[in-house]
Amino acid sequence: MQKLKVLVLSPQSRLDEVCSEACRSRINDYFEPLWNETGRDYTQEELLALISDAEVIISSWGSPSLTDEMLEKAVKLRAVGHAAGTVKNLVPKQIFSQGVKVFSAAPRIALSVGEYCLATLLTSLRYLPAFDSAIRDGKWKIAGLKGKELTGNTVGIISASSTARAFIKLLAPFQVKVLIYDPYLTEEAAARLNAKKANLEEVMSCPIISVHAPKLPATERMLTRELLALIPDGAVFINSSRGPVVDELAFMEELQSGRFIAALDVFEKEPLAVDHPIRSLPNVLLSPHIAGATVQGHLALMEEVVEDIIRSLREEKTTYEVNERMWEVMA
Amino acid sequence: MQKLKVLVLSPQSRLDEVCSEACRSRINDYFEPLWNETGRDYTQEELLALISDAEVIISSWGSPSLTDEMLEKAVKLRAVGHAAGTVKNLVPKQIFSQGVKVFSAAPRIALSVGEYCLATLLTSLRYLPAFDSAIRDGKWKIAGLKGKELTGNTVGIISASSTARAFIKLLAPFQVKVLIYDPYLTEEAAARLNAKKANLEEVMSCPIISVHAPKLPATERMLTRELLALIPDGAVFINSSRGPVVDELAFMEELQSGRFIAALDVFEKEPLAVDHPIRSLPNVLLSPHIAGATVQGHLALMEEVVEDIIRSLREEKTTYEVNERMWEVMA
Numbered sequence: 001m002q003k004l005k006v007l008v009l010s011p012q013s014r015l016d017e018v019c020s021e022a023c024r025s026r027i028n029d030y031f032e033p034l035w036n037e038t039g040r041d042y043t044q045e046e047l048l049a050l051i052s053d054a055e056v057i058i059s060s061w062g063s064p065s066l067t068d069e070m071l072e073k074a075v076k077l078r079a080v081g082h083a084a085g086t087v088k089n090l091v092p093k094q095i096f097s098q099g100v101k102v103f104s105a106a107p108r109i110a111l112s113v114g115e116y117c118l119a120t121l122l123t124s125l126r127y128l129p130a131f132d133s134a135i136r137d138g139k140w141k142i143a144g145l146k147g148k149e150l151t152g153n154t155v156g157i158i159s160a161s162s163t164a165r166a167f168i169k170l171l172a173p174f175q176v177k178v179l180i181y182d183p184y185l186t187e188e189a190a191a192r193l194n195a196k197k198a199n200l201e202e203v204m205s206c207p208i209i210s211v212h213a214p215k216l217p218a219t220e221r222m223l224t225r226e227l228l229a230l231i232p233d234g235a236v237f238i239n240s241s242r243g244p245v246v247d248e249l250a251f252m253e254e255l256q257s258g259r260f261i262a263a264l265d266v267f268e269k270e271p272l273a274v275d276h277p278i279r280s281l282p283n284v285l286l287s288p289h290i291a292g293a294t295v296q297g298h299l300a301l302m303e304e305v306v307e308d309i310i311r312s313l314r315e316e317k318t319t320y321e322v323n324e325r326m327w328e329v330m331a
Numbered sequence: 332m333q334k335l336k337v338l339v340l341s342p343q344s345r346l347d348e349v350c351s352e353a354c355r356s357r358i359n360d361y362f363e364p365l366w367n368e369t370g371r372d373y374t375q376e377e378l379l380a381l382i383s384d385a386e387v388i389i390s391s392w393g394s395p396s397l398t399d400e401m402l403e404k405a406v407k408l409r410a411v412g413h414a415a416g417t418v419k420n421l422v423p424k425q426i427f428s429q430g431v432k433v434f435s436a437a438p439r440i441a442l443s444v445g446e447y448c449l450a451t452l453l454t455s456l457r458y459l460p461a462f463d464s465a466i467r468d469g470k471w472k473i474a475g476l477k478g479k480e481l482t483g484n485t486v487g488i489i490s491a492s493s494t495a496r497a498f499i500k501l502l503a504p505f506q507v508k509v510l511i512y513d514p515y516l517t518e519e520a521a522a523r524l525n526a527k528k529a530n531l532e533e534v535m536s537c538p539i540i541s542v543h544a545p546k547l548p549a550t551e552r553m554l555t556r557e558l559l560a561l562i563p564d565g566a567v568f569i570n571s572s573r574g575p576v577v578d579e580l581a582f583m584e585e586l587q588s589g590r591f592i593a594a595l596d597v598f599e600k601e602p603l604a605v606d607h608p609i610r611s612l613p614n615v616l617l618s619p620h621i622a623g624a625t626v627q628g629h630l631a632l633m634e635e636v637v638e639d640i641i642r643s644l645r646e647e648k649t650t651y652e653v654n655e656r657m658w659e660v661m662a
Contacts, residue, residue: 170505
């Protein structure tokens with residue numbers, strides 16, 4: 001069988017992050033690859049010159065977007081696999097009517113986000129940052145401060161996205177009650193996640209709240225001042241999705257009251273302003289939008305889409321395929 | 332049926348921590364309790380005066396130890412339930428030959444310890460304290476620093492104690508490989524934990540190591556300089572059991588090299604000396620011996636032993652009973 005010609009857009013430095021040795025061998029064995037040897041990402045012009053021969057394109061962070069002009073020349077193209085997060089800006093809608101299949105490794109990133117959520121949740125419930133910082137200040141126990149258990153607790157989830165699903169899977173041994181707000185989720189689909197559908201008010205009243213909503217016009221500032229006021233005292237609030245989902249001003253006021261703990265990986269504006277008052281609050285655990293970033297998670301990205309493309313070529317069931325309808329509702 | 336006379340040793344303030352409202356009602360309904368109304372723990376003399384009538388004794392932290400002299404007077408005593416950790420110092424060995432059943436809620440505490448271990452493990456793997464502290468210092472991302480996933484990783488466990496078992500249960504969704512060092516564990520018992528037996532060198536060479544060994548003469552400084560040198564660069568080392576299990580001097584030298592991360596809840600000497608150099612190391616997550624201390628865990632303690640005593644009186648299967656052999660090998 002003639003091997004398919006694969007155009008791998010990522011240069012060596014990016015491949016080191018998102019493509020394991022095993023994946024390179026797999027691409028070399030199964031396809032006829034053209035590796036990017038320029039030491040940097042291709043320009044739009046370079047890609048336009050290369051695309052007419054490509055039967056499969058593999059991209060990742062930094063790869064140039066495919067334009068309608070490129071698609072016109074991409075007469076042999078059968079599949080595009082994006083070894084990274086959002087695929088929306090990489091391919092125009094036109095690609096679907098051309099019969100090109102699109103694959104995105106975004107769901108693999110969800111596992112890393114799920115682990116981040118459980119990490120910050122357990123750590124916040126136990127006040128570990130406060131204990132660590134008291135010891136660094138020369139103290140020992142903190143009078144009256146006692147951690148809480150996750151086991152048997154109630155977790156409120158906003159949006160049943162892939163990151164929420166990854167997080168919920170990790171909650172299995174804790175016998176928690178899970179409430180999900182998601183207007184597109186049916187009761188049956190919620191039950192398959194061992195969760196119950198709830199409205200936003202109910203979810204925001206849980207002792208543990210985790211935000212997984214995508215950034216869309218409909219989700220902008222969906223967590224209003226009134227909803228934020230429902231967060232119970234002593235709660236743990238986690239945001240690993242997008243900062244603008246929260247009304248930032250009202251949220252800062254709630255945080256400054258110190259009445260609950262928040263683990264925040266995303267912010268209204270990133271990077272955070274150097275003088276942003278959130279940087280000095282004691283009741284927040286801050287990270288620079290790295291919930292989805294892990295060594296193992298990144299290294300698996302190209303392998304996941306490559307294997308999925310191979311499954312698709314063999315007409316087997318795929319995991320990472322994105323269709324036109326999914327593309328339309330994507331963030 | 333005549334209700335059994337229960338002597339509850341803990342005063343009100345302690346009961347608020349270890350005995351739920353439901354548990355108080357249960358004791359009032361099922362037994363004829365004598366509650367401690369003194370507002371403090373009983374003295375040895377007070378307990379000696381009260382013990383001859385007691386058919387069941389319920390104790391917790393701060394309760395006076397039972398002496399051989401007390402046991403001579405405790406002619407009606409059938410069961411002692413300790414709503415706390417270590418029961419060894421509470422009852423003398425003599426109690427078993429008198430046919431008194433002994434119950435300890437220690438295994439309930441193990442669940443809180445298991446949650447602590449997973450909290451510190453996930454948080455350390457993701458470098459969350461380093462990211463948080465960089466943001467507090469006005470920075471954003473840290474060049475070259477990327478977290479690791481737990482999923483698919485290898486976890487080395489030292490001693491198959493109740494805390495180790497609680498931790499291993501929480502690892503279920505992560506599809507990790509678990510290696511356990513425990514001279515008393517059979518291959519079959521390890522397999523039931525989804526783990527494999529290993530020697531101490533193999534466990535200390537894992538990328539994740541969690542110490543669960545009790546403090547016994549045989550475990551003192553069992554983690555020697557040679558074994559500590561095996562800890563791989565970039566590893567996460569967790570100690571939630573006892574400080575003296577580790578050779579402190581050699582351990583401090585390894586930690587000061589910064590080559591791995593440690594989450595430490597226990598130390599050679601507690602509280603830690605105010606000027607202990609460990610207090611300022613960046614690669615440690617420190618807590619003041621609180622791995623087993625949670626609101627929910629503590630509130631469940633008396634209920635767990637009371638229900639187990641009731642099961643025992645009904646000749647049903649018990650969970651928390653301690654026999655003479657267990658007492659002998661206890662820390």
